[in-house]
Amino acid sequence: MFDKSIETEKGTIYYRIKDDKVSITSYSGRDTELIIPDHIEEYPVRKISKKAFLNSKALRKLVLPDTIRKLSDWAFAHCQNLDTLELPRKGIKLGRGVFTGDEKLRRIELIPRPGEEDTEVSMTDKEKEDTAVLLAEVSRMKNVEYLLDFKEAGSKDWFRRLDMALMDILKEADEEGHTEMILCGEEDIDCTIESFVAERRREKSRVSFMRLIHDFGISDSLRTAMTDYIKSHTVGSESSEAWEVLLNEKNHIPEYYKLFLAIGAINDKNFDDALLSMGDKAPEMKAYFMREHVGSGSEESFFDQFSL
Numbered sequence: 001m002f003d004k005s006i007e008t009e010k011g012t013i014y015y016r017i018k019d020d021k022v023s024i025t026s027y028s029g030r031d032t033e034l035i036i037p038d039h040i041e042e043y044p045v046r047k048i049s050k051k052a053f054l055n056s057k058a059l060r061k062l063v064l065p066d067t068i069r070k071l072s073d074w075a076f077a078h079c080q081n082l083d084t085l086e087l088p089r090k091g092i093k094l095g096r097g098v099f100t101g102d103e104k105l106r107r108i109e110l111i112p113r114p115g116e117e118d119t120e121v122s123m124t125d126k127e128k129e130d131t132a133v134l135l136a137e138v139s140r141m142k143n144v145e146y147l148l149d150f151k152e153a154g155s156k157d158w159f160r161r162l163d164m165a166l167m168d169i170l171k172e173a174d175e176e177g178h179t180e181m182i183l184c185g186e187e188d189i190d191c192t193i194e195s196f197v198a199e200r201r202r203e204k205s206r207v208s209f210m211r212l213i214h215d216f217g218i219s220d221s222l223r224t225a226m227t228d229y230i231k232s233h234t235v236g237s238e239s240s241e242a243w244e245v246l247l248n249e250k251n252h253i254p255e256y257y258k259l260f261l262a263i264g265a266i267n268d269k270n271f272d273d274a275l276l277s278m279g280d281k282a283p284e285m286k287a288y289f290m291r292e293h294v295g296s297g298s299e300e301s302f303f304d305q306f307s308l
Contacts (some may be wrong), residue, residue, distance in 0.1 A: 038065035159217035236270035251282035
């Protein structure tokens, strides 16, 4: 059976029809934004096939139709610049590694299905925003595939299950998994225990930042645990991975450095060390710390920015 094709603005979508259903088999091109049609040749588009969009490096935004039912193995793997994915709020079967390597995926937005718009309206803007961002974060995490539940995402139960998984991540020993990495036998991977532990702490810091900023429905216990984690890995501490994440990866995002100051991760004891560590880097963050440190507000003042 030969694939057919339809042209996009800057590329080609290839597809196959079987049993009156369409599968998108592959794509080639330089589209930055792509909307997959709900029907092709009057047949519903049901599936994105294995590796269909693998290495689509130009793609930044992708919209899937309400007719979609399955995303096969590695369907969107290594779309290195994919920022936003829109898909219907429904149960969708996922294969392995659908979003592997999509490190810039920032939002998975859920589109209300026909006839269910009223339910979507009942969600606040913050709930929709936090759900989209946290779904994208979940797509990069290991062993939490069950949270890629596009029908239930954003519900109270989904946030509860998310927070349980995040608490487990925080509690897991930093050395957990090091032996498995050693056994992988890949010589190009730095498998020293020191580098492994440092990266695990950075991962925990990243997810703590993310959940504290996008904090809709967060439990008090997780908020406390994540706040304490960041404060215990700040500049001047025995290990400073949370500070490293802020300084080297997130210094251009105001929500991150405002949170860092608001929870007390910058304080009288480490303020001078923080400024020295920044040097000429991150001038806007540095200016904010210098302006706001004296008489800075409480932790509550930061989270009030996201209150309903």
